[in-house]
Amino acid sequence: MTSPPPPRSRTGPLGRPGRGRGRGRAGGHLIGTYGLLALTALLFLIFSVTLPRTFPTLDTISSILTTQSIPAILALGVTVPIATGNFDLSIGYGLGLAHVLVMRLIVNEGWPWPFACLAVITGSTVVGVLNGVIAEFGRIDSFIATLGTGSMLYACTGWITGGGRIVPGPQGLPAAFTDLYDSTFLGLPVPAFYVLALAVALWLLLERLPLGRYLYVIGSNPRAADLVGIPTRTYTVCAFAVSGLVVGCAGVLLAAQQQIGNPSVGIDYLLPAFAGALLGSTAIKPGRPNALGTLVAVAVLAIGLAGIGQLGAQFWATPLFNGGTLLIVVGLAGYSARRRLRTGVGEA
Known part of the structure; x- marks a missing residue:
C-alpha cells in the first residue's frame, strides 16, 4: 500500500517562498515603494494631454516649483516629529507669527x-x-499640546499686528531680502x-545617521526605546526643535x-503640509515617514492642484482636494498597517 503524497509546500528550497508568492510580494513591494512616483508621472501626462x-x-513647471516651495518645506519639517509618533499642529500658527x-x-x-531673519529663526526653534x-x-x-501652543502663537500674531497688516513704506523691502524668494538659479x-x-539634509538625518534610527525606534515603540537606553524625551524634543x-x-x-x-495667512498651510507628510509615508519607505517620500507626495499634490487650477476649478477646489487627499491617505495607511500586521502574524 502506497503512502499518500506529501502536502504541497508553499515554500521553495531552503524554506524560501515559492516563485509565485515571491513574485507577488516583489510586485507589491514595488507598487508600495514607487507607486506614488508613477502616479506623479501619470498625472503630469494626463494634464499634459488634456491641456x-x-x-x-x-x-507651469516654474510656477509649481515656486508656489509649492513653502508647503513642501513645511511638509518636510513636520515629517521629523511624525517619525517619533508626534504631531506638530502649531506649524501654521508659527509660520504666520514668523513672517x-x-x-x-x-x-x-x-x-x-x-539679523531679523536670524532672530526669527532662533525664536521659532525655541x-x-x-x-x-x-x-x-x-x-x-x-x-x-501643539494645538494649545499654536493658539497662543496666533494670539501673539494678533498682538504684534493689532489685527491689521504690516505694509512696507514707499522704499519697499531690501532687494536682497526679496531675492530670497524671487531670484532664479x-x-x-x-x-x-x-x-x-532640505530634503537631502533630512534624508541624511533620518536614513544615514544614528539619530534618525533612534527617532524611528521611538516612533514605533517608545517603551522598547526606553528599555534599550535611548533617551526618548531628549530625542523627541530635538525632533520638535527641527520642526520649529x-x-x-x-x-x-x-x-x-x-x-x-x-x-491670518499661515493657517492655510497647515493642511497641505500634513497631507504631504502623511502621503509621503506611503512611498519610497512605505510605512514610515521619510524625506524622499514626502518630496514625491508634495509633487503629486502640486501637479494635481496646478492641473485642476488650469481646468478652471473654483477657489474651494484647493481645500477640497487637500482635505480629500488627507482622508484617503490616512485610510490607506491604516489599511496597509493592518494588512502588514495580519501578514506578519500569519507568517509567524
Missing part, C-alpha cells in the same frame, strides 16, 4: 534683514523646543533649491514672498 498648450510648459515678526523687525523696527518639552515632560498628547526658481537641500527651525525658515521665505505682513 497641451498650457500645462507641459516651462512656465509677520520678520516684517515688523524690518519695517517698523529698522533691523537689518539678516518654540519648537517648548512644544517638545510640554508634550514629553508635561505628558500632554502632542495633538493637544540655473533657470529655475531659487525656492526649489531650498526644498531640495524649519517653520522659522519657511516664515522668512513667506515674508519675502508676500512682502506684506498678513496675520
